[in-house]
Amino acid sequence: MSALSVEVVLVKAGRTKISYAAELLADDGTHLVVRAPWAGDDARDFGFVRFERGDVFTEHYWRDRWYAVKEVRTGDGALKGWYCDITRPATLDGDKLTVEDLDLDLWVSADRSSVLRLDEDEFEASGLAARDPAAAEQAVQALDELELLAHKDELTALLTHSGSSDLR
Template sequence: MRQLIDVVLTKAGRVKIRYEAGVLADDGAQISVTAPWSAPKVRDFGFVRFEPGDVFVEHYWRDRWYAVKEVRDGAGALKGWYCDVTRPAEVRRPPEGAAEIVIDDLDLDLWVSADGSQVLRLDEDEFAQSGLAESDPEAARQAVAALDELERLAKSGALPGLPG
């Protein structure tokens, strides 16, 4: 039986979403989990649709400012990778209750299509409007650097699971 963990995504100090995932691996620096699409409805971004039945393999790092999520449809066909710019993940194992991965969303995202030909920087306008550059300039610098690194990794075929 696979160990379960709660994934808790926060934004501006509030819980944005919480869902249960199965732990695939945890080497102390990176934790990888799998979970079905947690929303009951389709979310159409224009370049990809997340829908019930989709399965995510999610990679979180305790020392990196991003998370990488491989997205497959219910039949197993690869849709692509959705990358979130976040503060480094915290894995908490309270004495009572479920263990959890807590990540703080910093607005910036990157989408990479299944064949790697489409690499889209997302939500840069939201990031600019968030006020993070004024309230926490170091976090804002780390976030922009993380998005740049994700784009470089995607274009070089070095994201987890991306064909090189």
């Protein structure tokens, strides 16, 4: 059985930020796993990691959690780390996987020596706390949860023990 193709659509502030094709690897009804190459046209250097052509992202989304976790590897398989997006729960409609980005992010280096909370200023400036306080609270709780998992070295367990059924 060949893997299914989906379009991942990342929405931010009501507009599509980026969309790209991905291979749906698993979906157990709650946890979805897709794989895609780096979707940017050019390399992007964040200072703590550089994403570039050839990088492969194995992305974990949940229908009941307020985050997505993306394992990032080089084209030859070397682990760079995990980029975690704080999002509303994912939705899959046909072959369209939609995720709403809530600005907060977390980076965990491959050797786990670096766990960085990112874009907290963007989150504050977004006004989500005023528009939707409950969503803002969920977002902050999700960031705290992922940071705790990263510091306890339990992030990979989250990704491997979520009960996903392989579609291949």
